[in-house]
Amino acid sequence: MNQNIDASLVAGNHKPCAGYQAENFLWEVRDRVGIVTLNRPERKNPLTFASYAELRDLFQRLRYADDVKAIVVHGAGDNFCSGGDVHEIIGPLIGLKAPELLMFTRMTGDLVKAMRHCPQPIVASIDGVCAGAGAIIAMASDLRLGTSRSKTAFLFNRVGLAGCDMGACNMLPRIIGQGRASELLYTGRSLGGDEALAWGFFNRVCAPESVLSEAVKLANDLAHGPTFANGLTKTMLHQEWNMGIDEAIESEAQVQALCMLTEDFGRAYHAFAAKQKPVFEGN
Template sequence: MNPAGFRPAHFGWRFEAGVATVTLNRPERKNPLTFDSYAELRDAFRALVYAKEVKAVVVAGAGGNFSSGGDVHEIIGPLTEREMPGLLEFTRMTGDLVKAMRACPQPIVAALQGVCVGAGAILAMASDIRIAAPDTKTAFLFTRVGLAGCDMGACAILPRIIGQGRASELLFTGRVMTAEEGERWGFHNRLADDPLAEARALARTLADGPTFAHGITKAQLGTEWAVSLETAIEMEAQAQAICMATNDFRRAFEAFAAKRTPEFEGD
């Protein structure tokens, strides 16, 4: 599968100038996820590992909302009829989507607005950068349907973004985090009246940068969560030495010496 020419059945796909835009596209239902859309999203992000033409990714929702999470009728209802093996198959599959988002080397910029709850909030959390409209309402509302807050990596990732206490409050209560709170707490990088346009502009800037090095940065941001400072510094020494062996590093030096903007090619 070539993601640059990908034609998915369960979400929108646009590829232009190195930037892929994934759009959750069921606006009449506030863009809920289904068994099929979870799986197709997982497969798309896995494929991005091999899609060198894709330099950055934007994730957005259609119709003024990001996502209302798992579809009540198409997911939650059927899950009440499953035995444990089937339930575990589902929860592992949804977790694999987050793994795929974190493992793909491209920076992921989420453009958030309106409803961003449940699994939708998880997709936002799993992105690298989040730009939100002032009307964005984010909630990890799993406890409201009798589930634990530890869904799809939330207890591992969310505290690292907003802190243990704030994450605990959101995951225990399922309450809405306003856009202003999200920005103040560091969940949203910034607020924008047109988050999609801003996300695409940022993604384009990232796509114009040293994309091989961006992949190294993303990998280290994930890998260094669970290592000592001494180990992290050594890992970064090796990672930076690898980047210094790239043509992009040489291009940057030559451009600096010539007083011009470098043109990176990702090699």
């Protein structure tokens, strides 16, 4: 780090997450990779009001983490996430009035916003059940590794709700196409792992016993790459949804010029000239 940077600027914008102690899921950092484990395997890892809020807060905090360069999200046991807990979320929602219901739906949407705005690429490791809000978390990740036996379902329709939940009507068509997204959101049917790969929802299908290790390896590769540039790639993938082509090309020109000022760009050139593999440092 540049020693000439004002310490108060660093203190306000660099907040390590390696020592973060999660209360509603497991969190650890391995060699620049943060790993979120949804940890209620006896119930297929459902979410609660508390876990929604803590996940939102963690991903917001990760915007300022200088010790985490990529993230893996997975579920304990043989399932990813069964969505909102029927008894701890769905039941209590029945008795709430509009202001409190809107507070809940905004909180769940803020989790997706936080995932999309943190600069670290997020890799979802998906096995077994991936339903409801679990499917949304998978959708909001940058890369998705699944298994043939996984079943992904945007099942809001099946509980009397609209498919437009937590950004699904915006993001899902961009991943798999309008027609396919419409089918999943209107019917709530499960998308098997091999079909998810064919449709482009999964980037790769792995064996159940290796899907997590493959996801961690992919995240580790990203975490040791040009992470400043990777963060800008994620930002532009998100921002360019709302741009015309001319705006996008100009924005990418500005971003690429900025990346050319980094030391990683110079490291890559010198390594290439020496016929060596570059060692990136994210600056």
